[in-house]
Amino acid sequence: xxxxxxxxRRPAPQASTTVRPEPPRPSGxxxxxxxxxxxxxxxxxxxxxxxxxxxxxxxxxxTLWAPLNPVIGLLVMLVALAVCFKARIGTMAAFGTLAFIIxxxxxxxxxxxxxxEIPERWSNVEPRLMAFLDPNWSYIWTVRDxxxxxxxxxxxxTLIGCAIGLVLAMYASPVSSPNxxxxxxxxxANSVIRSIPDVGWALLFxxxxxxxAHGLGPMAGILALLMFNIxxxxxxxxxxxxxxxxxxxxxxxxxxxxxxxxxxxAILPQVLPGFVSYGLYVFELNIRAxxxxxxxxxxxxxxxxxLQLNRFQFENVAAILIALVVVVLLVDMFSMxxxxxxx
Amino acid sequence: MSNTRLNAGPGSxxxxxxxxxxxxxxxxxxxxxxxxxNLGMLAVGIIFIAAVYGxxxxxxxxxxxxxxxxxxxxxxxxxxxxxxxxxxAGYWTQSFDAMFESxxxxxxxxxxxxxxxxxMGFLAAxxxxxxxxxxxxxFVLSVIRAVPEIIFAIAIMLPLFGFGSxxxxxxxxxxxxxxxxxxxxxxxxSEAIEAVDGGPLESSRxxxxxxxxxxxxxxxxxxMPEIIAIWLYRFEVNIRAxxxxxxxxAGGIGSLLSTVFxxxxxxxxxxxxxxxxxxxxxxxxxxxxxxHRVIHGGDARSDGGEPQEDDDxxxxxxxxxxxxxxxxxxxxxxxxxxx
Numbered sequence: 001x002x003x004x005x006x007x008x009r010r011p012a013p014q015a016s017t018t019v020r021p022e023p024p025r026p027s028g029x030x031x032x033x034x035x036x037x038x039x040x041x042x043x044x045x046x047x048x049x050x051x052x053x054x055x056x057x058x059x060x061x062x063t064l065w066a067p068l069n070p071v072i073g074l075l076v077m078l079v080a081l082a083v084c085f086k087a088r089i090g091t092m093a094a095f096g097t098l099a100f101i102i103x104x105x106x107x108x109x110x111x112x113x114x115x116x117e118i119p120e121r122w123s124n125v126e127p128r129l130m131a132f133l134d135p136n137w138s139y140i141w142t143v144r145d146x147x148x149x150x151x152x153x154x155x156x157x158t159l160i161g162c163a164i165g166l167v168l169a170m171y172a173s174p175v176s177s178p179n180x181x182x183x184x185x186x187x188x189a190n191s192v193i194r195s196i197p198d199v200g201w202a203l204l205f206x207x208x209x210x211x212x213a214h215g216l217g218p219m220a221g222i223l224a225l226l227m228f229n230i231x232x233x234x235x236x237x238x239x240x241x242x243x244x245x246x247x248x249x250x251x252x253x254x255x256x257x258x259x260x261x262x263x264x265x266a267i268l269p270q271v272l273p274g275f276v277s278y279g280l281y282v283f284e285l286n287i288r289a290x291x292x293x294x295x296x297x298x299x300x301x302x303x304x305x306x307l308q309l310n311r312f313q314f315e316n317v318a319a320i321l322i323a324l325v326v327v328v329l330l331v332d333m334f335s336m337x338x339x340x341x342x343x
Numbered sequence: 344m345s346n347t348r349l350n351a352g353p354g355s356x357x358x359x360x361x362x363x364x365x366x367x368x369x370x371x372x373x374x375x376x377x378x379x380x381n382l383g384m385l386a387v388g389i390i391f392i393a394a395v396y397g398x399x400x401x402x403x404x405x406x407x408x409x410x411x412x413x414x415x416x417x418x419x420x421x422x423x424x425x426x427x428x429x430x431x432a433g434y435w436t437q438s439f440d441a442m443f444e445s446x447x448x449x450x451x452x453x454x455x456x457x458x459x460x461x462x463m464g465f466l467a468a469x470x471x472x473x474x475x476x477x478x479x480x481x482f483v484l485s486v487i488r489a490v491p492e493i494i495f496a497i498a499i500m501l502p503l504f505g506f507g508s509x510x511x512x513x514x515x516x517x518x519x520x521x522x523x524x525x526x527x528x529x530x531x532x533s534e535a536i537e538a539v540d541g542g543p544l545e546s547s548r549x550x551x552x553x554x555x556x557x558x559x560x561x562x563x564x565x566x567m568p569e570i571i572a573i574w575l576y577r578f579e580v581n582i583r584a585x586x587x588x589x590x591x592x593a594g595g596i597g598s599l600l601s602t603v604f605x606x607x608x609x610x611x612x613x614x615x616x617x618x619x620x621x622x623x624x625x626x627x628x629x630x631x632x633x634x635h636r637v638i639h640g641g642d643a644r645s646d647g648g649e650p651q652e653d654d655d656x657x658x659x660x661x662x663x664x665x666x667x668x669x670x671x672x673x674x675x676x677x678x679x680x681x682x
Contacts, residue, residue: 096633103450110447111513111594117504124502132498152397159391195623196616197586199597203604207612208411209404218398219405288491292587295493296601309497321494328489 023088030091031081034098038077041102045070073105131314132321139319143304147327149218150300154286157222161229162279168230169237175249176241176263187238194231201227202293221290221298228289229282233275240274241267276342280335287331291324415609422610423617434611438599438618445595446626448517448588449581455521456528457574463525464532464570465558470544471536480529487526495519496588516593520581528577535569536562572634579630582623 080101084094168186170176177183196204202224209220248266257265294302301320308316425431466472466480496519504518505511543561552560589597596619603611 092636104454107447107450107454110444111451111517112511113451113514113517117511121503121505125499128498128502148397149399152394152399155390155394156398159387159394191624191627192620195583195620195627197583197597197619199587199590200600200616200619203600207604207607208408208415222398288489292491292493295587295590296604317497321490321498324491324494325486325489329485332485332489 025088026085026091026094028085031085031094034081034091034094035078037095038074038081038098038102041077042070042074045073045105073101076105077101128314132318134315135318135322136313136315137319139316140323143301143320146299146301146304147323150287150290150302153218153222153225153290153300154283157225157229157286158279158283161226161282162233162275164226165230165233166237166275168234169241170263170267172234172238173241175244175246176259176267178259186234190231190234190238193227194235196227198224198228198289199293199296202296202298206296206298218299221293221300224293224298225286225289229286232282232285233278236278237271237275240271244270273342277335277339280338284328284331284335287328288324418609419613419616422613425610431610431614434614435618438596438611438615439622441589441594441596441599441615442618442622444513445582445585445589445597446622448513448585448593448595449520449578451514451517452520452524452581452585453574453578455518456524456577459521459525460528460532461570463529464536465562467529467533468536469533470539471558471562484526484529487523488530490523492519492523492584493587493591495522496591496593501592512592512598513594516585516588516595519588519593520584523584524577524581528573531573532566532570535566535573539565568637571637575630575634575637579627582626586619 077098080097081094084097089097168190171178171182172186172190174180174183177186202220205220205223209223244267248270249262252262252266290298290300291302291305294300294304294306297303297306301324305317305320308314308320422431427435463480463484466476467484469477472480496515500515500519500522501512503511504515539562543565544557547557547561585593585595586597586600589595589599590601592598596615599615603615
């Protein structure tokens with residue numbers, strides 16, 4: 001309803017139809033191109049349905065798993081494009097939608113996505129779930145040594161990792177590094193460190209150290225967690241340094257501070273709260289990760305869990321898991337408390 | 344008077360009376376006590392030493408580490424740089440196959456997580472759902488976040504879908520990643536929704552829309568770019584996380600890693616690591632580009648018009664100004680790091 005005052009001020013448009021600005025019509029030509037892209041994806045899917053091998057130029061063939069029914073995929077893509085065109089969605093967004101559908105179709109085919117087998121395979125899961133509902137409570141206390149090792153590993157890896165990560169971050173951010181070349185090089189090295197998953201590091205260090213007379217131990221786990229932490233802390237902290245308030249930095253420069261003094265007095269105090277909170281967060285990640293890394297035998301609670309799992313004693317596994325969830329929640333609450341206290 | 348102000352320094356311009364040294368001529372503020380800071384550092388040091396003993400670290404192992412790194416590193420480099428004859432080309436192919444499977448696992452897992460995280464995010468946002476629902480959903484989410492992915496995989500998904508790369512292992516891994524993604528994704532999405540600008544909410548309520556209409560027209564347009572960025576971040580995290588599931592038998596690069604490490608074939612290990620690094624960095628770059636585009640580029644948000652080439656250009660449009668008030672970097676960073 002239009003109030004009288006506005007109606008007086010502005011002459012109402014004829015009848016009750018308000019003229020709304022229409023969103024601009026997207027270019028039909030580009031949409032045609034997108035339809036062509038959909039067709040291309042369909043042809044590729046169709047082709048690799050036959051042979052499955054795609055040439056990877058210097059190295060030979062790579063198998064791409066083709067979706068089962070490329071025709072359905074094509075129809076889905078065309079319908080989505082039509083809907084986008086009807087809704088006057090911009091060409092980039094339509095391209096994004098198309099890319100999303102193609103990617104999902106490929107990924108779904110690759111993992112063989114189906115939910116039809118769930119009812120017939122449910123009997124495999126039921127005994128495990130029952131065991132998880134009825135954990136062996138008395139077992140929790142018997143693995144306390146392993147818990148001690150896990151938490152110690154997490155503490156050591158976090159402290160050393162944060163220290164190294166801070167130094168790397170100082171060199172990685174263009175704000176605080178001596179020159180652009182250094183910052184680029186450190187950034188590249190850091191993204192290499194980050195791209196190897198934590199289990200990859202664990203396997204590497206188990207292989208490096210396990211080959212010696214010292215055998216397996218928490219050392220490999222600590223080194224793996226260390227690399228994992230350095231990657232995360234260096235990335236997060238260097239991005240915090242990028243966004244630092246330039247005032248103190250300029251003041252330090254103007255008063256003739258050298259690089260170390262500038263970083264120590266103008267940048268470090270600004271990033272310290274963020275840095276501490278990343279450290280606490282990484283500590284939490286470490287406890288979770290060390291449970292997972294037990295699979296490859298790096299000591300701590302994870303290896304105890306894998307041992308029980310290999311013996312099919314799910315009641316004990318369930319006890320460890322419940323303790324794990326409780327410990328992670330406790331660490332989470334503790335770090336939230338410290339964060340609130342510090343920030 | 345103004346002189347005093349000046350000497351008091353920029354920190355003490357508040358109403359509280361600044362503390363000065365005894366000497367009235369030297370009007371510099373007293374240095375704050377560093378006792379608490381020092382005590383904190385001392386406590387950290389004690390905890391560190393205790394933890395070093397508690398973990399039972401064997402420092403003798405470190406002595407041989409550089410030598411073995413050099414030795415095995417040379418073996419790996421020799422494996423990577425050897426001429427790809429038929430066998431070696433087969434290794435490369437196998438590695439790329441497994442890595443692509445990992446990417447697919449991560450993608451499906453992220454989609455499953457995304458599907459559930461959107462409604463859960465709305466239920467966990469304080470400004471969108473009633474208090475009892477909010478508390479219950481928050482609790483469920485924090486429990487999901489506390490459980491590592493491998494547990495979903497071991498307990499439910501692997502027996503449900505089967506093991507192995509060819510069999511249901513990949514699907515099991517994807518479902519485990521999806522379920523464990525729900526916790527983080529929903530938390531980040533709910534934080535994005537809570538930070539939404541209240542103006543459109545009020546105006547949609549004032550014009551008589553119901554809850555669904557309000558979500559569709561006032562909330563989603565504001566948070567959708569950020570949510571897409573959060574999903575993409577989780578995709579990157581899931582690629583790394585899928586490796587650990589693979590070691591358990593969920594297919595992908597993890598299965599291959601555990602195979603080659605089990606056989607100690609260092610040339611193959613080198614090839615697999617190079618493939619992991621290359622593909623992961625590539626996916627990260629693409630995803631970072633899309634995220635930047637979605638958050639900062641105006642045209643990706645259904646404005647129509649032609650795509651702009653430089654998305655750092657000052658004006659995607661004046662109406663986009665208040666939307667991107669501050670870079671949501673820290674929050675997303677945590678998502679990136681794998682919360």
